Amino acid sequence: MIGNGSQKIGLIREVVVGRHGGYAGCPGDCPQAWLLAARFEDAERRRDQRASQSRFRIHWTASDLHCKLPSSYSDTQGTNTERACGGSNGVTAVKARHRPHANPQNGSRALELMKIIDNAYLLPLGTANAVLLDSGSELALVDAGFPGKVSVVLDAIRQLGRNPHDLRHLIFTHHHPDHIGSAAAIVQETGAITYMHPIDAPIAETGGPFRPMRPAPGLMERIAYRFFWRRHERMEPVSIDRHITEGDTLPIAGGLQVIHTPGHCAGQIALLWQGERMLIAGDVGMNILGLGDPLGFENMEEGRRSQRKIAALRFDAVAFGHGRSIRSGASDRIRRKWAAR
Incomplete structure (x- = not known):
């Protein structure tokens, strides 16, 4: 049996990075593993909640993945920004055109x-x-x-x-x-x-x-x-x-x-x-x-x-x-x- 949630995510990340390498165009480390880590953690809990790992916050909006940097991060131009992660194998994460919003009746x-x-x-x-x-x-x-x-x-x-x-x-x-x-x-x-x-x-x-x-x-x-x-x-x-x-x-x-x-x-x-x-x-x-x-x-x-x-x-x-x-x-x-x- 694989260990706790963070250990599971770490193992997924290790395997995917080893097979597919990292994304180009993202600040720091934004490998394809973040996609699977967020997806399977979410599936295991059976809730459509935002997954949060390390310094990236993952947002699902109609099958697009978004890497949002925290306000403490500055890119090479010295500005805080939301950047899209582009990847191989047909996976491209783009800035959201449609944002999720809370349903006031059930959250x-x-x-x-x-x-x-x-x-x-x-x-x-x-x-x-x-x-x-x-x-x-x-x-x-x-x-x-x-x-x-x-x-x-x-x-x-x-x-x-x-x-x-x-x-x-x-x-x-x-x-x-x-x-x-x-x-x-x-x-x-x-x-x-x-x-x-x-x-x-x-x-x-x-x-x-x-x-x-x-x-x-x-x-x-x-x-x-x-x-x-x-x-x-x-x-x-x-x-x-x-x-x-x-x-x-x-x-x-x-x-x-x-x-x-x-x-x-x-x-x-x-x-x-x-x-x-x-x-x-x-x-x-x-x-x-x-x-x-x-x-x-x-x-x-x-x-x-x-x-x-x-x-x-x-x-x-x-x-x-x-x-x-x-x-x-x-x-x-x-x-x-x-x-x-």
Whole structure:
């Protein structure tokens, strides 16, 4: 068993620095390890709070990472400043365009909308992402994040000038706790119809426990899996109204084509939205330190087949369950990474 929280973070940092080196363009030491250290500490506590390590304060705003120096720090020009950290492997932290703000009702943070492409918005619900689709006449949400995030969803709906009952559909990529955690509360507030693959639906309807996984290959992945995955964790059950399977096209938000992508989870699906506009990938992979595997697999061979299946598709943009979206040229990037797996 790895030691206390600071020891865990130190080990993560040591491993990541050893593999990836430091960031260029940040004052002092701003390695990619800070990203994972903040992410997994946050996931372990299951709260969407700001993580604070050493002299950097990490801010999550819609999947962007921000390194804010304390007021005591002066850069080489002698001025105190907030600077962005740019990194390799497709990870770039930029100064926030949208700042989190406190929800006065329950103290949780509400995030302003982050547009992926027109009418599609990324919502960080804990350390997992949801996607909000606006068809004009109604709204659809893909995934429901960790527990306690219903206020973030309702705030996003209001920012679009809509009311909670405009959210008509709640579609799940799979049944894991970080994708169904706030589902029951969202349904209670909105009356949304729920959709899930029939393999995963029974577990969502009982709230767990969840099927076992094995960590994805790699030392960093094994460490992250140990911190993150809690298969015996129980969620509030959510009733699934409709089962969806490979080849279905849902008449929602201009059309959502269902693609079965087992491996990480036997009932996992991806959704191709409005033809080739955007893929909602779930956890077929992640885009944290560049494109990579999910945290773990129920069946890694199936997971690799699903990655190759996604690599054969055409789409302009992609949103992941974890990490940054790719807003253009997405299928080409994924093909280069996953086609030969």
